[in-house]
Amino acid sequence: MKGKEEAAISIRNLSYHYGERNVLENISLTVQKGAFLGLVGPNGSGKSTLIKCILGFLKPQEGSIFLFGEKVERFKEWNKIGYVSQKANSFNTAFPATVFEVVSMGLVGKLGLFRFFKKQDKEKVMKAIEAVGMEEFARRNIGELSGGQQQRVFIARALVSDPELLILDEPTVGVDAQSATDFYGMLKTLNEERHMSLLLVTHDVGVMSDYVTDVACLNQTIHFHGNKEEFKKNKEEGLSGVYGHHVHVLNHQH
Secondary structure (H helix, E strand, O other): OOOOOOEEEEEEEEEEEEOOEEEEEEEEEEEEOOOEEEEEOOOOOOHHHHHHHHOOOOOOOEEEEEEOOEEOOOOOOHHHEEEEOOHHHHOOOOOOOEHHHHHHHHHHHHHOOOOOOOHHHHHHHHHHHHHOOOHHHOOOEHHHOOHHHHHHHHHHHHHOOOOOEEEEEOOOOOOOHHHHHHHHHHHHHHHHHHOOEEEEEEOOOHHHHHHOOEEEEEEOEEEEEEEHHHHHHHHHHHHHHHHOOOOOOOOOOO
8 A cells, every 4th residue: 555545644444442332433534644634522432542543552443544655553654743642641740841851852762862962953952842932931841831831842842853744632621712722823834834734633623614624523433524614514513413412613713
């Protein structure tokens, strides 16, 4: 398949179950190169399980996953993929480290734990910090920042290794509405200016039609998968089917 598959992520007929409980059933999903896909669904819909399958942490019982045309079981170029989990699960913000130090941790995989940073490495870290608008906080302790600012730092940590695909698992949990809006705007800029592929898992249904290029609605299986224009036409009807009740969608942009 390598060389023929143009997508950053291609999932085909994937099913996953814990014991007797079906979590994911017959999932087919694509994230094209340069796309910004928003994945939405209620609690317990299988979103985090799907992400774990994509990252190779879980092995589905059925189906296949391709990353940049390579089966996930054989995929080796993990530097192409940046991953940002929910803040509370990814980093101890009481840890005594500056923004610069946290972002530099994203280079450890490439440089090795005990390798000294060269001038170009330090420049790379600052470039990632600047990309998320946090340059004035570079020497500030991470624990002194707001939730939205901390998430920007975690994005920079993922960006410092120059990934082609960025996967974010509900990155705005616990972040206030204005910070979330600013955060989504930053992601849109990364997608448009860097042509970076993004997969955003979120509960925030309103973000879909404001910032992403494509939408997928998941609740054990895929109930909708298409571009944002198609989603806008039937979003409330389609989401009501996913959530099991009427959903009224609020937009962030005013």
